Amino acid sequence: MDLAVEMREITKVFKKVAANDKVNFNLKKGSIHGLLGENGAGKTTLMNCLYGLYQPESGKIFINGKNVRIDSPQKAMSLGVGMVHQHFMLVRPMTVVENIMLGLSSKRGPFLDTDRVERELLALSKRFNLNLEPKAKIWQLSVGEQQRVEILSALYRGAEILILDEPTAVLTPNEAQELFGILRMMRNDGKSVILISHKLEEILAIVDEVTVLRDGRLVGQAQVTAETTKRDLTSMMVGRDVLFNFKHETLKTGATKLMVNHLGARNDKGLPALKEVSFSISAGEILGFAGVDGNGQKELCEVLTGLRPTTSGEICLNGKELNRSSPKTFINEGIAHIPEDRHKTGLAMNMGIARNLILKNFSQSGFSSRGLLNFRAIKKNAERLMEEYAIKANGVHTKVKDLSGGNQQKVILARELSSKPEIIIANQPTRGLDIGATEYVRQKLLEESAKGAGVLLISADLEEILQLSDRIAVLYDGQIMGILGRNASVEEIGLLMAGVRTEEVEVC
Numbered sequence: 001m002d003l004a005v006e007m008r009e010i011t012k013v014f015k016k017v018a019a020n021d022k023v024n025f026n027l028k029k030g031s032i033h034g035l036l037g038e039n040g041a042g043k044t045t046l047m048n049c050l051y052g053l054y055q056p057e058s059g060k061i062f063i064n065g066k067n068v069r070i071d072s073p074q075k076a077m078s079l080g081v082g083m084v085h086q087h088f089m090l091v092r093p094m095t096v097v098e099n100i101m102l103g104l105s106s107k108r109g110p111f112l113d114t115d116r117v118e119r120e121l122l123a124l125s126k127r128f129n130l131n132l133e134p135k136a137k138i139w140q141l142s143v144g145e146q147q148r149v150e151i152l153s154a155l156y157r158g159a160e161i162l163i164l165d166e167p168t169a170v171l172t173p174n175e176a177q178e179l180f181g182i183l184r185m186m187r188n189d190g191k192s193v194i195l196i197s198h199k200l201e202e203i204l205a206i207v208d209e210v211t212v213l214r215d216g217r218l219v220g221q222a223q224v225t226a227e228t229t230k231r232d233l234t235s236m237m238v239g240r241d242v243l244f245n246f247k248h249e250t251l252k253t254g255a256t257k258l259m260v261n262h263l264g265a266r267n268d269k270g271l272p273a274l275k276e277v278s279f280s281i282s283a284g285e286i287l288g289f290a291g292v293d294g295n296g297q298k299e300l301c302e303v304l305t306g307l308r309p310t311t312s313g314e315i316c317l318n319g320k321e322l323n324r325s326s327p328k329t330f331i332n333e334g335i336a337h338i339p340e341d342r343h344k345t346g347l348a349m350n351m352g353i354a355r356n357l358i359l360k361n362f363s364q365s366g367f368s369s370r371g372l373l374n375f376r377a378i379k380k381n382a383e384r385l386m387e388e389y390a391i392k393a394n395g396v397h398t399k400v401k402d403l404s405g406g407n408q409q410k411v412i413l414a415r416e417l418s419s420k421p422e423i424i425i426a427n428q429p430t431r432g433l434d435i436g437a438t439e440y441v442r443q444k445l446l447e448e449s450a451k452g453a454g455v456l457l458i459s460a461d462l463e464e465i466l467q468l469s470d471r472i473a474v475l476y477d478g479q480i481m482g483i484l485g486r487n488a489s490v491e492e493i494g495l496l497m498a499g500v501r502t503e504e505v506e507v508c
């Protein structure tokens with residue numbers, strides 16, 4: 001079979017560390033290829049080399065059998081290579097067609113005919129089932145739709161090879177299925193797709209072949225057949241077995257820690273985002289929140305960490321009212337926060353790991369005295385946490401922006417979970433983590449709750465919610481539709497997530 005891409009002995013070095021060390025990668029024409037590996041294994045780096053964002057120190061790239069030099073994304077696109085990054089590069093106040101036309105003008109001359117582009121986009125959108133309206137403004141679109149705009153944009157620029165870096169991390173299960181439908185259509189059309197994902201079920205369901213990287217090196221390439229199992233992939237990736245199903249013991253929960261009554265809040269557009277939300281979390285309890293993204297989850301987390309004002313209701317921690325308190329008070333009272341968007345709220349990207357790890361408590365616990373920072377203590381703290389959380393980096397002072405996506409998430413987790421929290425607000429805590437790290441974080445949340453912390457867990461991964469939670473609340477349109485016991489079925493939860501409240505649903 002013809003190869004769409006052949007990468008031969010690619011080496012890419014950052015500050016003396018080889019993120020890719022003589023990596024070979026072969027992509028067959030008309031296939032979907034999974035690129036796997038733990039956080040920091042070198043997946044994004046390899047694809048950035050193919051897309052012209054990085055120049056490898058050595059190695060060769062062949063596209064359709066021809067040796068090429070890809071020194072910019074423009075060059076990549078002219079060779080038919082497109083890439084959809086995890087952080088979309090769209091201009092929110094502009095429309096779909098305007099966004100797609102943005103980079104085109106130089107190629108197609110100054111007189112672009114908007115009507116024509118619009119017609120062509122509509123036809124392309126229909127052909128690949130992208131279901132997009134070219135005149136819609138980006139800010140009006142869901143995350144899944146925005147991702148489809150990126151795909152449409154790549155297709156419009158003539159992509160025959162499409163790279164998707166963890167595309168499903170931000171999607172709901174339904175959106176992920178829709179995306180796979182689109183990828184299959186692209187394959188039928190003779191196009192080739194490279195898919196980076198940590199979700200092994202997805203890989204098994206959709207890809208034809210996998211390439212596995214470990215520590216910047218190629219472990220191997222393999223066909224994915226009906227016989228391939230998650231265990232096969234894991235042992236290639238990690239070199240050991242990983243626990244997939246652990247259910248936490250029924251714990252005796254203690255006194256009520258967090259009490260939320262009739263809470264109301266507005267979203268960024270000034271519309272009601274939380275309506276009369278009431279629940280409690282006891283010591284030792286994990287309360288899961290299921291729901292389609294965008295039904296008030298983000299606002300709930302922000303309100304419970306002092307980042308967003310309430311319009312009504314009250315929040316009490318250990319009997320103390322916290323409404324209208326500053327974020328600092330929430331931190332000092334022991335509310336830890338694992339935010340959804342680590343770039344915006346979780347990390348200081350230009351600062352080193354060690355400093356990020358003490359961002360919240362630099363004035364306490366021996367990290368400073370009389371206004372001076374104790375560098376030795378800060379370094380020791382970082383070394384300990386980096387080892388415990390397997391944070392892969394050159395050293396404690398590596399800037400967070402130079403870490404791989406999963407390792408950035410680990411820095412937040414290490415900081416928040418090591419602060420002996422009373423309550424942990426965990427929003428998508430395992431998003432972007434490899435399977436080993438996911439297992440570790442889930443166990444850590446169970447451990448913290450066993451030590452008496454209360455946990456509020458928001459996750460788009462229903463399996464994660466079912467595995468960890470003592471009770472499961474379902475958010476829909478800013479309201480709690482019901483709070484179910486841990487033995488609730490996926491169907492029951494699904495109905496509530498869709499806003500259907502049935503008589504049979506038993507509310508705990």
Ligand SMILES: Nc1ncnc2c1ncn2[C@@H]1O[C@H](COP(=O)(O)OP(=O)(O)OP(=O)(O)O)[C@@H](O)[C@H]1O
Nearest residue numbers: 014019039040041042043044045402403404405406
């Ligand atoms: N711009 C950069 N500067 C310095 N080091 C970098 C840079 N980009 C990546 N690295 C390092 O290269 C290694 C590979 O990173 P890469 O982002 O390719 O990993 P990944 O496999 O995509 O991981 P993840 O699953 O966490 O996204 C990491 O150790 C990372 O810290």
Ligand SMILES: [Mg+2]
Nearest residue numbers: 043044404405
């Ligand atoms: Mg990556």
